[in-house]
Amino acid sequence: MNKPKLSLGPVLYYWPRETLLDFYEQIATTNVDIIYLGETVCSKRKSLRTSDWLELADKLIDAGKEVVLSTLSLIEAESELKTLRSLCENNKFMVEANDIAAVQLLEGKPFVTGHSINIYNNNSLNFLSKLGLVRWVLPVELSQDTLADFQASRPIDVETEIFVYGRLPLAYSARCFTARSHNLPKDDCQYRCIDYEDGLTLFSQDNKPFLTLNGIQTQSAYTYNLLSVLPKIITLGVEVLRISPQSHHTDKIIEIYHHSIQNPESITDGVAKLQRLMPMGSCDGYWYGDAGMDGK
Numbered sequence: 001m002n003k004p005k006l007s008l009g010p011v012l013y014y015w016p017r018e019t020l021l022d023f024y025e026q027i028a029t030t031n032v033d034i035i036y037l038g039e040t041v042c043s044k045r046k047s048l049r050t051s052d053w054l055e056l057a058d059k060l061i062d063a064g065k066e067v068v069l070s071t072l073s074l075i076e077a078e079s080e081l082k083t084l085r086s087l088c089e090n091n092k093f094m095v096e097a098n099d100i101a102a103v104q105l106l107e108g109k110p111f112v113t114g115h116s117i118n119i120y121n122n123n124s125l126n127f128l129s130k131l132g133l134v135r136w137v138l139p140v141e142l143s144q145d146t147l148a149d150f151q152a153s154r155p156i157d158v159e160t161e162i163f164v165y166g167r168l169p170l171a172y173s174a175r176c177f178t179a180r181s182h183n184l185p186k187d188d189c190q191y192r193c194i195d196y197e198d199g200l201t202l203f204s205q206d207n208k209p210f211l212t213l214n215g216i217q218t219q220s221a222y223t224y225n226l227l228s229v230l231p232k233i234i235t236l237g238v239e240v241l242r243i244s245p246q247s248h249h250t251d252k253i254i255e256i257y258h259h260s261i262q263n264p265e266s267i268t269d270g271v272a273k274l275q276r277l278m279p280m281g282s283c284d285g286y287w288y289g290d291a292g293m294d295g296k
Contacts, residue, residue: 001234003261004241006254007034007161010070010096011245012169012214014193017047023245024056028063030251031258034240035060038070038087040098040114042176042215043080045193050086057093073098073116074172074216094134103131110134115163116172120146122153135159137242140168140224143289144232151236159239164227165253165274166244167199167212168220168283168292177213189215197247201280209280210293222283222293228271229287230260249277 008027011020027035037053037060039045048056057067069087072080081101088095088105097103098114112135119125119136128136133155138147140163151160178200179189199212201221209221226233226241233241241261243253253274260270275282285294 001237002239004234004238005033006031006257006261007240007242008032008036008250008254009163009166009242009244010036010038010040012041012166012217012219013197013199013245013247014042014045014191014215015047015197015247016194017052019197020047021056023250024060026251027254028060028065030254032065032243032254034066034068036068036070036096038096040070040073040116041172041217042193043072043077043083044189044191045215050083054090054093067093068096068112069093070096070114071098071102073114074174075099075101076174096137103128107131112161113137115140115169122150125150125154125158129155129158133158135161135240138162140170141286141292144229144236144287145289147238148236151238160237161240161242162226162233162238163224164233164241164243165225165257166223166246168224168286169217169244170211170220170292171218173216173218176216177218178215181213186216198279220283220292221280222295223278223280224284224286225271225274225278225282226284226287227257227260227267227274228284230267231264234261246277253277 060067096112096114098116109132111132115137176186176189178193179186182192193215199214202211204210212219212221256270260267283293283295286292
């Protein structure tokens with residue numbers, strides 16, 4: 001059984017320019033194999049522009065990484081569509097489509113679909129493979145049983161990638177919840193997202209972590225972590241494991257997963273180490289077909 005590669009998903013939060021550049025300089029030295037670059041949540045976040053992302057991609061290629069450019073998950077304006085066209089028409093880097101408009105623009109080229117593309121059956125997977133799909137990310141709410149069904153009959157030339165670590169990206173909205181939490185309209189949000197390097201955590205009335213607000217994106221408060229089921233994931237033939245960038249300890253998280261892939265006997269120790277790096281604790285309910293915030 002082949003060992004899976006590690007990928008680093010796009011940064012989902014609004015970080016300052018220098019923070020982003022320093023982050024990727026550090027990531028270039030880690031054992032991650034594939035790096036996804038770009039803004040996927042809100043087009044108003046412009047710490048790096050398209051030309052900056054492309055320049056950064058070149059540097060990461062030189063460092064031996066595979067680079068994929070990620071698109072917005074919700075297209076709402078002509079300016080966003082213009083940027084989308086520019087990304088999809090680049091002739092150097094593969095693109096991760098996070099909106100079906102990107103799939104249409106990428107038809108005939110090799111491309112990846114992100115978790116926000118709702119692929120729920122093999123008919124969809126087969127259809128997209130005919131358009132150029134070479135790798136897909138399992139929607140985060142699907143279970144191991146559904147994954148097993150996919151793996152049993154997926155197209156032979158399509159790789160499977162799964163989200164294994166990070167706050168779960170659950171939903172997108174035309175409204176900005178971070179702005180609303182400050183009584184600001186979306187059009188005058190004052191870029192308040194930049195104040196929350198890992199999103200704004202919401203708590204229930206009994207003071208338990210519930211959700212995380214990240215602009216127009218809603219995430220889980222708990223950190224999704226599938227390291228404990230790594231042997232099962234490998235048995236199912238998953239080719240790529242995705243770690244979502246965190247403001248702190250991403251390099252350590254990558255190393256723990258890499259070490260566990262190479263040394264399965266260290267998984268229990270790795271799970272304990274990761275638990276200490278999670279601000280609110282872990283969850284893995286979706287993997288078992290349970291409520292997403294549940295944990296084993």
